[in-house]
Amino acid sequence: MKDTMMGLIDATTIHESLRLLTSKRSLAAIPFGGRYRLIDFVLSNMVNSGIQSVAIFPKHQYRSLMDHLGSGKQWDLNRKRDGLFFFPPTDGHDDSFVDEFGSFSHMQANIDYFLRSTQEYVVITNCNTICNIDFRKVLMSHKETGADITTVRKNGRPLNMYLLKKEFLMDLFCHYKESGYTHFSDVLCDRHMMYRLHSYEYDGYVAQINSIEAYYYHSLEMLNHDVWKQLFIKNRPIYTKVKDEPPARYMDGAKVKNSIIANGCIIEGHIENSILFRAVRVGKGTVIKNSVIMQQSLIRDRCTLESVILDKDVKVGENVKLYGEKSRPFVLEKGTIQGAVMNL
Missing domain, CATH: 2.160.10.10 (Hexapeptide repeat proteins)
Incomplete structure (x- = not known):
């Protein structure tokens, strides 16, 4: 279907400086803001952008993440068609590049998901960027520029959020052994890359949780009313798994x-x-x-x-x-x- 998007969330990244919070859970499942998990933000961004098919690619300590996401009901992703998909690494999956983004072998092992999907474009993101972004605007910018890959940036700094055509992504991961690109990040880092790369500048609030210090600093930023208003927008809510508890x-x-x-x-x-x-x-x-x-x-x-x-x-x-x-x-x-x- 024309101009439709599917989502791919890479939840494999490990940050050693967050080890105290990830020894028993994945990065994506770290609690944040009093009631959320880190993955809630990018997942809610996708749903609010009209994305109805989202694949999660985890790697380590993902039991708590699976428990949190469940069937995807809280994000309206418990659907008969499309919905939420969870793709742990298969046996023998190459584990040598634990900090690389977007494993092509991991994608290829789940190629049926891509073949069965009807969406034209793919949004690829990490799981630990906190923001409230509309990917429909990114898609519009991507089409206007005629780019092969659009990368989302904040003040010129990449946020590990990308948009490209599904067929292009499949061509990359189906031929990764011949090309030498083992991860999506390899494509982006290639100085001789022949593909057209476009940067979309996002002007809203952004926090990237990649260290204990960053987690602490951005957590306490939630007490700032101006920051809160930028992140929690009435018509673009951040969804999470609801727990039934009495009032404080x-x-x-x-x-x-x-x-x-x-x-x-x-x-x-x-x-x-x-x-x-x-x-x-x-x-x-x-x-x-x-x-x-x-x-x-x-x-x-x-x-x-x-x-x-x-x-x-x-x-x-x-x-x-x-x-x-x-x-x-x-x-x-x-x-x-x-x-x-x-x-x-």
Whole structure:
């Protein structure tokens, strides 16, 4: 069908500097903004751009990602035709280029998906760029310039988002052994590339999560009202898997200032400039500042946490003090127990 697009999300990338958050989950499944996962943003962008067929190409630790995405219902992708597709690497898949973008062997192993699709164009993206972009505008620019590949940029910096014809992409990955291009990134890096490359400049808010420092900085940016308005647009919502939780409870003595508090939290302490995911419990006399506390974490009484990231299910005992710096936050991995925690 003319001018229709399909989506391809590369969820294989590993950033060593994010290892503390990805040891038990993929990059795409990292929680963000109090209720979302990183993949929610690019996936919602695709759906809001009229894309009804999306393929996810994961590689490592993707169980939590599969659990989050499910059938794609939250994104209206649980369809009889098209919908959401999940393509883990096959046995024997080449694992030598773990940080390369867009494995051609991975695509070729799932060529039936491309052959059966009716869309004319493909949008290829990473899973860790946070923005609210309309790919229909990218397609319009792509067609006007007559380019072979259009790359999306922000202030001249590539965002690992590309648009091209499906037939062109299939030609690339079907002949990758002859061409020497093993990944889509190889095509883009070839100085002698004969293809026409066009740059689309995106003028909205963008955050790329490729390190602990970037995750921390951009997480706290969500507390800025101007940033929030650029990212969460009424007619272009960011969808996610919905969890049924009661409203947050603020007990006697609780104080909350400039923070995001998700459903199911129980707050007895002082929260300032922080993000708390669902079902977090904060004890009496505890002070949390400039921090990100992921779901179902427990912080007991009289603790002090400043510039920290607590992953999911972390438990902190009474009278514990944890300090990081804005340029180097202190991180506790998923399921960590810090100090003595009684009466769980």
